[in-house]
Amino acid sequence: MKERDKQQTAGDQCAKCGACTAVCPVYQVTGRESLTARGRLHLLNRLTNPASPTFGKIVSACLLCGACLDVCPRKIDTLTPLIRAREQLPLSARHRLPGKLAARKTLASPRLLGGLAALRRQLLQHLPKTSGLWLKLALLPEDYAPEEARPAPPAGQPSGGPPVVSYFSGCLARYLSPDISAATDFLTRRVSGAPLLIPAEQTCCGLASFSAGSRQEALDLARQNIAAFAGHDLPILTSCASCYSHLRSYAALLADDPQWRRPAEEFSARLREFSRFFLAAGLAPPSAPAAAEEADTLHIFYHDPCHLRFGPEKTMEQPRRLLAAITGAPPLEPADGPHCCGQGGLFHLAHPHLSQQIFAAAVRQLPEPSASHVVTSCSGCLLQWQQGLRRAGFSGRTCHLAVLLAGIIRRRGG
Ligand code: SF4
Numbered sequence: 001m002k003e004r005d006k007q008q009t010a011g012d013q014c015a016k017c018g019a020c021t022a023v024c025p026v027y028q029v030t031g032r033e034s035l036t037a038r039g040r041l042h043l044l045n046r047l048t049n050p051a052s053p054t055f056g057k058i059v060s061a062c063l064l065c066g067a068c069l070d071v072c073p074r075k076i077d078t079l080t081p082l083i084r085a086r087e088q089l090p091l092s093a094r095h096r097l098p099g100k101l102a103a104r105k106t107l108a109s110p111r112l113l114g115g116l117a118a119l120r121r122q123l124l125q126h127l128p129k130t131s132g133l134w135l136k137l138a139l140l141p142e143d144y145a146p147e148e149a150r151p152a153p154p155a156g157q158p159s160g161g162p163p164v165v166s167y168f169s170g171c172l173a174r175y176l177s178p179d180i181s182a183a184t185d186f187l188t189r190r191v192s193g194a195p196l197l198i199p200a201e202q203t204c205c206g207l208a209s210f211s212a213g214s215r216q217e218a219l220d221l222a223r224q225n226i227a228a229f230a231g232h233d234l235p236i237l238t239s240c241a242s243c244y245s246h247l248r249s250y251a252a253l254l255a256d257d258p259q260w261r262r263p264a265e266e267f268s269a270r271l272r273e274f275s276r277f278f279l280a281a282g283l284a285p286p287s288a289p290a291a292a293e294e295a296d297t298l299h300i301f302y303h304d305p306c307h308l309r310f311g312p313e314k315t316m317e318q319p320r321r322l323l324a325a326i327t328g329a330p331p332l333e334p335a336d337g338p339h340c341c342g343q344g345g346l347f348h349l350a351h352p353h354l355s356q357q358i359f360a361a362a363v364r365q366l367p368e369p370s371a372s373h374v375v376t377s378c379s380g381c382l383l384q385w386q387q388g389l390r391r392a393g394f395s396g397r398t399c400h401l402a403v404l405l406a407g408i409i410r411r412r413g414g
């Protein structure tokens with residue numbers, strides 16, 4: 001069936017019940033039906049000019065959070081028509097909004113320009129041009145510094161015992177926040193007695209390319225990652241929820257490629273999500289009790305990444321159980337349930353005002369001043385919370401779940 005026919009079919013299947021509209025973070029702040037799954041399914045059947053500004057706005061103003069997909073009673077694939085529509089955008093339009101914004105922000109701030117230049121020189125000289133992190137970096141604050149910075153474990157197979165788990169680090173943990181890689185390695189040694197195997201040939205998961213409609217680039221990155229983890233059958237652990245979600249989709253992405261279909265299926269089957277992995281492995285704190293002052297000051301708020309909240313494999317209970325096992329108390333809960341943080345990969349660059357409005361709604365759920373830490377397990381969410389809370393003057397710490405857990409265990413002598 002042709003793409004246009006599939007799109008038409010999805011639109012025809014829609015019962016117009018509005019369940020997707022009610023849960024859409026973009027609708028909640030704009031009230032615009034045209035920017036919801038229901039509105040988009042019908043409009044895309046009528047709009048025929050991908051170069052028009054209306055087409056560009058309708059297909060770009062989506063976080064790809066999956067909330068609509070999750071509630072649709074007819075199980076309509078609301079996202080594939082959108083991704084296919086993005087692929088129709090002229091090349092210049094695909095990157096126009098993020099590129100313009102990044103350039104404008106960077107050029108407007110000599111300090112940011114200097115900071116970025118220094119970052120690029122010192123930290124990012126090996127960052128592949130295909131990494132989605134380049135776009136995210138353009139909006140990092142001048143004083144960005146990873147929490148509890150520690151050296152990254154060496155690439156390739158480290159000495160000292162054969163690894164039993166391999167690691168897909170993702171661009172943030174690999175290039176900018178090696179403390180996340182180091183913390184994940186520390187936790188893995190604790191549960192398995194061996195370091196992580198970190199193939200040096202791995203690259204960006206390709207989610208940014210896929211989301212921007214650059215399908216060929218996303219396919220090339222997927223093949224490179226599958227090849228990087230070939231040659232052994234170790235489980236593949238990843239500490240980023242968005243990477244995990246996209247890596248899982250490799251099997252579907254390469255389903256029509258006779259050479260890569262089977263390797264992609266095997267690759268996807270080996271993936272392990274961070275909190276599920278460490279919960280199943282029995283990660284536990286040292287037997288020494290926490291210092292009284294630490295127990296009294298740890299009030300942790302866990303942000304659920306949309307990529308773990310929605311879809312067939314919902315992972316909300318596991319990070320909470322893991323936090324409770326290590327800290328001795330369940331995390332603080334948002335006042336009326338989890339919210340999207342508004343980052344959405346390229347969404348926060350293409351639609352910064354919408355992104356901030358959605359983030360503001362998420363922050364209102366934060367039980368401050370009682371929260372001492374905001375933690376999450378997704379690179380995009382982490383950057384959004386770190387930047388947003390810094391702007392808001394939050395006095396606590398914002399860090400990756402791995403960094404928090406490793407820090408607690410280390411302080412207790414683990
Ligand atoms: S993926 Fe999320 S932002 Fe996009 S239409 Fe669905 S609910 Fe709205």
Ligand code: SF4
Binds near residue numbers: 018073074076
């Ligand atoms: S939830 Fe599904 S059936 Fe209902 S309006 Fe949205 S896309 Fe249509």
